[in-house]
Amino acid sequence: MLRILHDTKIDFIRLWKVTTVVTLLFILPGLIWIGVSGYKYSIEFTGGTLMQVRFAKAPNVADVRSTLDQAGIKGAEITQFGTDLDYLIRAQDPRAVAQQTRGAESIATEIQAALTKRFGASAFTVQRTEAVGPKVGGELRQKALYAILISFVATLLYLAWRFEWRFGVAAVIATAHDILATLAFIKYANLEISLVVVGGILTMIGYSLNDTIIIFDRVRENLRRRQKVSLYETLNRSVNETLPRSVLTHATVFATLLALAILGGEVLRPFALVMLFGVVTGTFSSIYVAPPLLLWIEKKWPRTASDTGTASRSRAPRSGTPVTMSR
Numbered sequence: 001m002l003r004i005l006h007d008t009k010i011d012f013i014r015l016w017k018v019t020t021v022v023t024l025l026f027i028l029p030g031l032i033w034i035g036v037s038g039y040k041y042s043i044e045f046t047g048g049t050l051m052q053v054r055f056a057k058a059p060n061v062a063d064v065r066s067t068l069d070q071a072g073i074k075g076a077e078i079t080q081f082g083t084d085l086d087y088l089i090r091a092q093d094p095r096a097v098a099q100q101t102r103g104a105e106s107i108a109t110e111i112q113a114a115l116t117k118r119f120g121a122s123a124f125t126v127q128r129t130e131a132v133g134p135k136v137g138g139e140l141r142q143k144a145l146y147a148i149l150i151s152f153v154a155t156l157l158y159l160a161w162r163f164e165w166r167f168g169v170a171a172v173i174a175t176a177h178d179i180l181a182t183l184a185f186i187k188y189a190n191l192e193i194s195l196v197v198v199g200g201i202l203t204m205i206g207y208s209l210n211d212t213i214i215i216f217d218r219v220r221e222n223l224r225r226r227q228k229v230s231l232y233e234t235l236n237r238s239v240n241e242t243l244p245r246s247v248l249t250h251a252t253v254f255a256t257l258l259a260l261a262i263l264g265g266e267v268l269r270p271f272a273l274v275m276l277f278g279v280v281t282g283t284f285s286s287i288y289v290a291p292p293l294l295l296w297i298e299k300k301w302p303r304t305a306s307d308t309g310t311a312s313r314s315r316a317p318r319s320g321t322p323v324t325m326s327r
Helices: 013-037 061-070 100-119 134-162 165-188 195-225 231-263 265-288 290-300
Strands: 048-055 077-080 086-091 124-132
Touching: 013 165, 013 231, 013 265, 013 290, 048 100, 061 077, 061 086, 061 100, 077 265, 086 100, 100 124, 134 165, 134 195, 165 195, 165 265, 165 290, 195 231, 195 265, 195 290, 231 265, 231 290, 265 290
Parallel strands: none
Antiparallel strands: 048 086, 048 124, 077 086
16 A cells, blocks of 8 residues: 655644744735725626527537627626537626616627627527526525535534534634635635635535544544643644645545646636635645644643543643643
8 A cells, every 4th residue: 555654753833933924924915805895796696697598509619708708798607508509608787787687688689699690590599598686696695605604603513512622613713714715815816706616615614624623633532642742742743644644635636626627617617726725725724723723722721630521522631741832
């Protein structure tokens, strides 16, 4: 069996000051930028027009997109589904979203005229035309936010049950770090907020949390077996012991997502990009955010012999065991 990075002794915790600065320099400007200019939202959230078109002959998607761009219909989402003859075209006229019914008719007419001019009237048929009003878009945006908040609360409840509170708090803060970092990345990458991107964020939360839980499980096991070793050394040892598994898992997922980002097309690419960043930030937080936070919490609220509520889940180091942020 292939074994990599076996029995490493890397001092990850020592770099906590550097990683904290790097994290702040990445997240804070992104959050400020979001506060100033906000995000771009897809048609699902802002309202727009959806047209289903069936072509007599499979077209080149790039030709369809350039045709719409030349007709002044910018940023249309073109999705192939079913056969290579059927396409969904989502478009939006910002000037007409407030009067969405009229806007849908106007954009649908413009799309049909542009396609007729480029491919001919007999080259396609319009299967259906639908409008997503601004009210529906607002409801979807609200539900997407609720989905993220509910997943975060569920994460908090799970951690409270799985670990004692020190581990839980560190893991929740690390997960919050991943969410904020991902939101900043979406802004930096100028990605449009869509249901696909929201799905990527929710998937990233679960992926990142899983990695943190695996490391904390190893920390708990090592605390039970090695009571004379400081928490600083236990955390480093636990990260090193799970490092081979982390490298193999993350490399496999990263390669798959990279292929999806390159070959998945316009619709799946935002999801793949969000998840690619999620793999990076999830690994980063599991190694450089959660363990130092646990160390700081342990130093701030040290365990005592009277801590009975957590004895069944994880045993504390003996009194006198040093808990320090740096050596």
